Amino acid sequence: MGGAFFWGAVASSSLLLGAAVALVLPLHERVVGLLTAFGAGVLISAVAYELVQEAANTSSDGVAAGLAAGSLTFYAGDYVIDALGGDDRKSMEGKQAGGVALALVLGTVLDGIPESAVLGLGLLSGEGVSVAVLAAVFLSNLPEAASASTGLAKSGWPAVKILGLWAVVVAVSAFASLAGYAFFDGASPTMIAFVLAFAGGAILTMLADTMVPEAYRLGGKAAGLFTTLGFAVAFGISSLD
Numbered sequence: 001m002g003g004a005f006f007w008g009a010v011a012s013s014s015l016l017l018g019a020a021v022a023l024v025l026p027l028h029e030r031v032v033g034l035l036t037a038f039g040a041g042v043l044i045s046a047v048a049y050e051l052v053q054e055a056a057n058t059s060s061d062g063v064a065a066g067l068a069a070g071s072l073t074f075y076a077g078d079y080v081i082d083a084l085g086g087d088d089r090k091s092m093e094g095k096q097a098g099g100v101a102l103a104l105v106l107g108t109v110l111d112g113i114p115e116s117a118v119l120g121l122g123l124l125s126g127e128g129v130s131v132a133v134l135a136a137v138f139l140s141n142l143p144e145a146a147s148a149s150t151g152l153a154k155s156g157w158p159a160v161k162i163l164g165l166w167a168v169v170v171a172v173s174a175f176a177s178l179a180g181y182a183f184f185d186g187a188s189p190t191m192i193a194f195v196l197a198f199a200g201g202a203i204l205t206m207l208a209d210t211m212v213p214e215a216y217r218l219g220g221k222a223a224g225l226f227t228t229l230g231f232a233v234a235f236g237i238s239s240l241d
Contacts, residue, residue, distance in 0.1 A: 011133075011177075013138075018146040038233075043234075052197055058192050066200070069198050070200060070201025071201035071205045115136070120182075121195060131237055
């Protein structure tokens with residue numbers, strides 16, 4: 001169980017890294033946009049080859065229901081968080097000033113929990129953590145934290161408070177990975193398939209709702225190239241995993 005917590009913390013630690021880089025070395029929005037596009041491509045590959053495909057290989061019975069449930073859950077959660085003031089939590093322009101800290105935390109946690117839970121779930125097979133999923137979570141978190149931290153700094157948040165926010169999210173993500181391991185130990189193949197597909201559906205909805213639009217808005221047309229690059233890199237890692 002300790003391994004699940006550890007790997008969840010490792011994967012999400014890039015949130016702190018991305019925030020620290022953005023606070024020390026201000027990043028141009030185009031750079032953040034292209035990094036976000038790269039991260040989106042990485043996650044798309046992880047969903048296709050490490051989540052949905054693995055779910056189908058485990059049991060085809062729970063895949064469709066899992067995808068639908070994950071997508072609807074993220075959509076509903078994101079809708080509530082937006083209403084609480086977390087709508088622009090990833091903005092670089094400082095639009096977070098109108099939101100509240102709780103909404104920002106909840107929104108960021110909502111984005112990251114499915115990915116972290118899958119890391120813990122993957123350890124149940126006894127084959128160790130999936131390098132592809134670990135890389136996907138780590139790489140996709142970097143631009144997310146950099147973008148949001150830049151905006152939070154512009155909205156008046158001190159650096160200590162910003163880093164504290166990401167530290168909380170890292171801790172929650174680590175516990176989510178632990179929960180994925182503990183709660184589903186001994187679960188049926190259909191349940192495992194459902195959970196993997198659930199995570200895939202939630203991540204795909206998050207990508208379409210936040211990461212891809214932000215990548216294109218900040219990075220321009222080259223975002224498509226970097227999304228494909230991210231997909232190719234993650235696919236290569238997945239092939240070696």
